[in-house]
Amino acid sequence: MLRGFWIAGVSLLLVIGAVLVGSGRERSVRQPIQFNHAKHKAAGLECSFCHQGVDGQAFAGLPPLETCAICHTAPMTESAEEAKLATLIVKGEPVPWQRLYGLAPHVFFSHRRHLQLAQLECKTCHGPIEDATTPPVRPAVKHSMKWCMSCHEQRGASLDCMACHR
Amino acid sequence: MSADKTQPLWGMVIDLDRCTGCQACVVACKQENNVPFSSREEAAYGREISWIRVMAVTEGEFPKVKIRYMPLLCQQCDAPPCTRVCPTRATYKNPQGIVGQIYPRCIGCRYCANACPYQVKYFNWYNWSHFRWPAEMRESLNPDVSLRPKGVIEKCTFCHHRLQHAREQAAIEGRPVESTDFVPACVSSCPARAMVFGDLRDPESTVHKLAASPRAFRMLEDLGTEPKVVYLKEGEWNATTGG
Numbered sequence: 159m160l161r162g163f164w165i166a167g168v169s170l171l172l173v174i175g176a177v178l179v180g181s182g183r184e185r186s187v188r189q190p191i192q193f194n195h196a197k198h199k200a201a202g203l204e205c206s207f208c209h210q211g212v213d214g215q216a217f218a219g220l221p222p223l224e225t226c227a228i229c230h231t232a233p234m235t236e237s238a239e240e241a242k243l244a245t246l247i248v249k250g251e252p253v254p255w256q257r258l259y260g261l262a263p264h265v266f267f268s269h270r271r272h273l274q275l276a277q278l279e280c281k282t283c284h285g286p287i288e289d290a291t292t293p294p295v296r297p298a299v300k301h302s303m304k305w306c307m308s309c310h311e312q313r314g315a316s317l318d319c320m321a322c323h324r
Numbered sequence: 325m326s327a328d329k330t331q332p333l334w335g336m337v338i339d340l341d342r343c344t345g346c347q348a349c350v351v352a353c354k355q356e357n358n359v360p361f362s363s364r365e366e367a368a369y370g371r372e373i374s375w376i377r378v379m380a381v382t383e384g385e386f387p388k389v390k391i392r393y394m395p396l397l398c399q400q401c402d403a404p405p406c407t408r409v410c411p412t413r414a415t416y417k418n419p420q421g422i423v424g425q426i427y428p429r430c431i432g433c434r435y436c437a438n439a440c441p442y443q444v445k446y447f448n449w450y451n452w453s454h455f456r457w458p459a460e461m462r463e464s465l466n467p468d469v470s471l472r473p474k475g476v477i478e479k480c481t482f483c484h485h486r487l488q489h490a491r492e493q494a495a496i497e498g499r500p501v502e503s504t505d506f507v508p509a510c511v512s513s514c515p516a517r518a519m520v521f522g523d524l525r526d527p528e529s530t531v532h533k534l535a536a537s538p539r540a541f542r543m544l545e546d547l548g549t550e551p552k553v554v555y556l557k558e559g560e561w562n563a564t565t566g567g
Contacts (some may be wrong), residue, residue, distance in 0.1 A: 229472070264428055264470040271492050319416070320424040324470050324485050 162173070170185055187256045189293040190255045192239045199288050203281060216268040223247060266324045276313065328419035330521060332501055332523035334429050334482055335552040336511065337534040338395055340548060341559055342518035345378050345393030352513035353397075357469050360452065371563075373446040387420040397510070397520070398444045398480035398541060399422060399551030406436035406445060415477070420487070425479050432475040432515060441544050445479045449473050482521075483508035503529040524552060 169192055198208075207214050208221035227247050233240055261267055272278050280287070285298025299305070303322075309318055353376045354361065362372040376397035383390045404423050406415050414429035415436050422511040425445075437445040451474040466469075468485040472478045483506070503523035511519040522529040531554070534540065539556040 227443070262428070266468070266488050268492055271495070275495055279550075317419050319426045319429075320422065320481075320484055320490070322419045323426050324469065324488070 178197070186295040187258050187293070188295065189256055190254050191242050192292050194239075194292065195290045197287050197291070212269045213273055214270055216266075216270065218269050220257075223252045224249070226253070258294060261301060264324060265322055268320070269280060276315070329525075330500070331420050332503055333421050333525040333552070334400070334487075335519045335522070335524035335531050335535065335554065336400075336482070336508075337540070337554045337556060339518045339520075339534075339556040340392065340394060340540075341556065342516045343378075343393050343395060344444075344516050344518075345380065346515065347378055347392075348513045348515055349395055349510035349519065350374060350378060352509045353447065353480070354462065356466055356509035357480075358471055360450075360457065360467050360564050366449070369449075371447075371449045373448065373478065374454075375444070375446070375478070382563075387454060389398050394555070395510070396442060396484075396543075397551045397553065399442050400480075400482060400550060402550035403548055405439045405441065405547075407551060408436040409439045411435065415479075416517075422482050422484055422487075423479070424484065425477055427472050427476050427478070429469065430476040432477065434477060437477055441547055441549065445477050448474055448476050448478055450474055480508075495539060502526075503531075 208225055209218040212218040215295075223246065226243055230240065230243055230247060233244060243253070272283075283299055283301070285294075287294060287298065306322065307317065309315070316322075335561075336488065351363070353359065354374070356563045357375060359373050359375060359435075360387060364373055366558075376395055379396050381392045381394055383392060383544040400423055402417070403492065404415075404417055407413075407423065411433060412429050412431055414426045414431070417423050432447065434447055437447055452471040454474075460462045467491070486506045486508065487501075491501055494505060503526045511521045520530050520534060522531040524531055526534060527531055534556065535554045537556060539559075540554050541557060542551045542554055545551065
């Protein structure tokens with residue numbers, strides 16, 4: 159009888175454990191260079207300096223090597239991360255940045271619409287990334303359909319399926 | 325969803341007198357909407373996808389035979405029979421009157437395809453990767469249109485992705501969307517200018533004027549589907565007599 163409880167108890171724990179581990183294991187993003195948003199903000203750079211499409215296009219885009227090369231042809235710090243960047247710049251090899259945010263391909267999203275027209279802040283949708291000293295390993299805000307819809311409802315923006323789906 | 329009267333009612337007019345059956349619209353549509361080209365075997369199974377196709381209608385008997393060409397695409401019915409049978413509301417008529425298909429919502433039951441009197445809803449039998457597209461052609465995939473997974477129905481949307489951009493552009497310019505803001509790919513490719521597109525509700529628009537022509541008819545209009553694609557009948561010109 160007691161043995162039966164033991165087996166049941168242990169199996170239950172195992173199941174709970176498996177569920178916890180499974181749900182905790184979200185895709186985490188590792189960047190090739192430990193880029194520091196906070197330092198570059200302190201250097202006086204606008205977001206759109208590196209994410210060039212953000213004001214006028216659908217995609218914000220990640221910075222090409224040339225953007226980093228504007229300042230980083232000669233080392234400015236002792237940082238090993240900066241040294242990595244310098245090597246790539248000499249070789250002319252693009253930095254293989256990994257995407258942190260990304261919607262399913264059947265969704266249409268435009269930064270221009272949400273910045274130029276809706277006048278939203280980056281923070282609302284990306285969290286405090288400007289203060290990040292190392293690249294975030296997972297999105298600060300989960301971009302689910304529910305999330306889009308709840309703001310659209312509040313702000314009176316379109317709720318038509320076809321407005322967002324393609 | 326009810327029709328929004330403040331927005332254009334998109335419609336198309338196809339002048340059959342001008343159509344030469346050249347298939348430019350068919351190619352342009354496939355290119356624009358990432359519709360793969362099908363093989364002989366797939367076509368033999370009836371699995372070819374072509375959101376717009378040119379039907380050849382043969383009339384008369386030898387030696388007095390005549391072939392008429394008729395481009396056939398989703399008629400964007402204002403009373404669509406297909407949306408009524410969809411169990412998941414994956415297909416529906418949006419506030420601008422366009423009949424949409426929300427692919428992630430579609431379960432591939434094909435009720436809508438069977439309810440469509442025009443047979444212009446296509447079931448996707450293959451994953452996109454089934455069509456080993458040449459590398460050069462992968463580069464030309466349109467990022468504005470998603471690749472449909474296997475097992476869903478797909479269809480013409482009047483190039484709704486172009487409307488998404490047109491709506492954004494109009495909003496940026498602080499004005500309502502106008503009749504001339506966009507045309508679907510088929511219309512822009514037609515060398516004979518047989519196809520015209522615009523706001524059927526706007527009395528100044530070309531489509532509105534042409535739709536009022538005595539030559540205008542809608543396909544199978546007795547069914548009460550209220551298509552927003554209008555055809556203009558061919559004149560009395562006759563291939564056999566030449567006049």
